[in-house]
Amino acid sequence: MIKSLKILKHQGKQYIPDVVNANVPGIFRGRPIITSAKVDEQALCETCPTKAILPAPVRIDLGRCVFCGECAAQFPEKIQFTRDFKIASNRRESLIIAEGEDHPVNFDDKAVRKEIRQLFKHSLKLRQVSAGGDNSAELELNAANNVNFDMSRFGIEFVASPRHADGIVITGPISQNMSEALQLCYEATPEPKIIILAGVDAISGGIFEDSPAIDRSFIEHYSIDLYVPGNPPHPLTFINGLLKLLGRK
Amino acid sequence: MNKYFLKIKNNQAVPVPSIPVYDYEVFYSYCYGLLQNKKRYHCVNYFGYRIESDITLIMVIADDGEQCLYVAASRIPNNTRLKSFAGSLSAMEKFEREIHEQFGIEFTDHPWLKPVRHSSSSLNSYVFFSSDSEELHEVGVGPIHAGIIEPGHFRFICNGEQILSLEIQLGYQHRGIESLMVNKNNILQRTLLAENIAGDTTVGHTTAFANLWESLEGYNTPYDLHFCRTLAQEIERIAMHTADLSALCADVAYQLGNAVFGRLRTPIINFFQEWSGNRFAKGLIRPGKVLYPFSDTLAQRLLKVLDDFETDFVEMGEQLFSLPSALSRFEKTGTLDSNTALRCGFVGMVARTCNLSRDIRHSHPYNLYGKTLSHEPIMLNSGDVFARAFLRYKEVIQSIEYLRILVNYLPNKFTKQSSLSGMASKNTLVVSLVEGWRGEICHCAITDHQGKVIVYKIKDPSFHNWKALELAVRNNEISDFPICNKSFNLSYCGHDL
Numbered sequence A: 001m002i003k004s005l006k007i008l009k010h011q012g013k014q015y016i017p018d019v020v021n022a023n024v025p026g027i028f029r030g031r032p033i034i035t036s037a038k039v040d041e042q043a044l045c046e047t048c049p050t051k052a053i054l055p056a057p058v059r060i061d062l063g064r065c066v067f068c069g070e071c072a073a074q075f076p077e078k079i080q081f082t083r084d085f086k087i088a089s090n091r092r093e094s095l096i097i098a099e100g101e102d103h104p105v106n107f108d109d110k111a112v113r114k115e116i117r118q119l120f121k122h123s124l125k126l127r128q129v130s131a132g133g134d135n136s137a138e139l140e141l142n143a144a145n146n147v148n149f150d151m152s153r154f155g156i157e158f159v160a161s162p163r164h165a166d167g168i169v170i171t172g173p174i175s176q177n178m179s180e181a182l183q184l185c186y187e188a189t190p191e192p193k194i195i196i197l198a199g200v201d202a203i204s205g206g207i208f209e210d211s212p213a214i215d216r217s218f219i220e221h222y223s224i225d226l227y228v229p230g231n232p233p234h235p236l237t238f239i240n241g242l243l244k245l246l247g248r249k
Numbered sequence B: 001m002n003k004y005f006l007k008i009k010n011n012q013a014v015p016v017p018s019i020p021v022y023d024y025e026v027f028y029s030y031c032y033g034l035l036q037n038k039k040r041y042h043c044v045n046y047f048g049y050r051i052e053s054d055i056t057l058i059m060v061i062a063d064d065g066e067q068c069l070y071v072a073a074s075r076i077p078n079n080t081r082l083k084s085f086a087g088s089l090s091a092m093e094k095f096e097r098e099i100h101e102q103f104g105i106e107f108t109d110h111p112w113l114k115p116v117r118h119s120s121s122s123l124n125s126y127v128f129f130s131s132d133s134e135e136l137h138e139v140g141v142g143p144i145h146a147g148i149i150e151p152g153h154f155r156f157i158c159n160g161e162q163i164l165s166l167e168i169q170l171g172y173q174h175r176g177i178e179s180l181m182v183n184k185n186n187i188l189q190r191t192l193l194a195e196n197i198a199g200d201t202t203v204g205h206t207t208a209f210a211n212l213w214e215s216l217e218g219y220n221t222p223y224d225l226h227f228c229r230t231l232a233q234e235i236e237r238i239a240m241h242t243a244d245l246s247a248l249c250a251d252v253a254y255q256l257g258n259a260v261f262g263r264l265r266t267p268i269i270n271f272f273q274e275w276s277g278n279r280f281a282k283g284l285i286r287p288g289k290v291l292y293p294f295s296d297t298l299a300q301r302l303l304k305v306l307d308d309f310e311t312d313f314v315e316m317g318e319q320l321f322s323l324p325s326a327l328s329r330f331e332k333t334g335t336l337d338s339n340t341a342l343r344c345g346f347v348g349m350v351a352r353t354c355n356l357s358r359d360i361r362h363s364h365p366y367n368l369y370g371k372t373l374s375h376e377p378i379m380l381n382s383g384d385v386f387a388r389a390f391l392r393y394k395e396v397i398q399s400i401e402y403l404r405i406l407v408n409y410l411p412n413k414f415t416k417q418s419s420l421s422g423m424a425s426k427n428t429l430v431v432s433l434v435e436g437w438r439g440e441i442c443h444c445a446i447t448d449h450q451g452k453v454i455v456y457k458i459k460d461p462s463f464h465n466w467k468a469l470e471l472a473v474r475n476n477e478i479s480d481f482p483i484c485n486k487s488f489n490l491s492y493c494g495h496d497l
């Protein structure tokens, strides 16, 4: 018992008190800045493995970006990644960052369905569905609940059954073999319910976009409440995205 | 017998025409001749590829004594029936199931040609193994599980609380990576595919790919790239082993261990972020270059992170492994014996907990293993949950030592621009083996007469070790299934590809 208390004491304080204004350590590829420097735009666009860079004017689509860092390494005068991890949005278009922009990713409060903030603001239960996810996004969603990030302090938790959930969080490009299970899970979740896409694979299919083994029809059928970019999304990106959606920050 | 094979080393590029091709019966007897000596030889890959209407089978057998690989081939017409290796060598059963699934080849005495990953058939119509007994009942779990984990289906047949049989059906995560590896013809896209095979083994799989690709282009890998890959592999091992210890504590309701090991993983993966901008080291391993050099400042940072980590890790570990309430759940739960491990061809950590030495860092060294680091595998013999937990603990401490050695050998320059062309050598085979934190990773590539990749085979250690979970839970209480499962922590996506 005394030994356990000692161990407990040695841990000190591990939680991040302010998840909104926290700093992530070291280098981090968060929201990019695209300068007005003149570069060979075609070469720049071709550098990108997932066609996330669009030309004239140069834009980066965070819903397609796998944050590989290649563009910033090859064209450092044109593209720099900042440590701004608050890159989630409720609108797909807001994930596109244009040349010369240096402001937080837009979040459209008006577009949030009323019932989301009325019903879920202080208690949101989520069911996670991995549909071809590579286990990195899944590990980060788990981490969102660990002692460091402690997401449950906001009343946001993952639950075991869709029947207890207020929405689903999808990771992975949606493999054909998971499409039916995903559909059943969504249908088993009571109304009203939300859908969150976590990670580039879920948002656009990422590097798997043109694989015949995936089936993205689910995404086309429903409206999405929150897009959380990243490869995988950082726990702070996920938590801040949810706080925005719930109108808490 | 081995004179009938082409002898190669890990990561050695060889011309495809130098691989001896035999009629299937001869091929069978030569391969069987080696494989029956299970201690010394094991099959690291056995796969097929189609050229016109014929199928070429390639067998790669590792000789752990000689530190080399033996390769042979056989060409067979479509729709043939073949004598199965699995009829007498259990370790071969999954390779043949995969060949059956991909090419429709029937293996006459194979025990069960069950689909591996349902790449072309529907998973929903699959009929599980079942029993007609009125005394037994079945329990189905998945594909979606209670926690935030990947999908797979577990079907138990139980006698009361006791598990008689477990059948695991995978394939839900299938993303078609092997065909994408062939179809994408850009190095960066292929690298990203390798990074996404299993995100928890980003470094392991990407290293296997990068080592392979450099050999395929005939590129002489510079020291700094070997250095970064070796360092990153040991960091990944520490991070994932620590995460697993946390999960094991959670499953025996030991809150303190769960929280402490859980938070200890954070500084390790945050170090990856400091180095490479990503907590899983995505972006770090690239063929022919490294975008994020390992500076002296980072070396000092790493030593500091490790010092702080080690004190708390050892304190927590000593407490956990002397706690009767935890030990009574770990010991003699989910036990495998070393004969089973040998017979079924288990690899990596699972083999090493059954006193079976399987560790590529030792047996087929690559990168800085066998040079700067002379690795001796840690072996345990009880084959139970305890062994799988304790091995992780000991391997973490070993990896910390390795990292401390490595930082004394910092490269003085880094290759920031790649000189690779993206064009592979023509008609070439390369086999790349890596010891990931779970175990043996094997990537194989073959190019045609124009240097185009025509086959890319990926094997995660989970390919073999899922079977270990099925066998380990027999006769255990079903309530011990979660802890057995965690103690293996196998990859769904790495298996399904």
Ligand code: SF4
Pocket (backbone or CB within 6 Å): A047, A048, A049, A050, A051, A052, A053, A060, A064, A065, A066, A067, A068, A069, A070, A071, A072
């Ligand atoms: S960091 Fe994003 S935008 Fe840049 S090359 Fe990689 S995927 Fe494309």
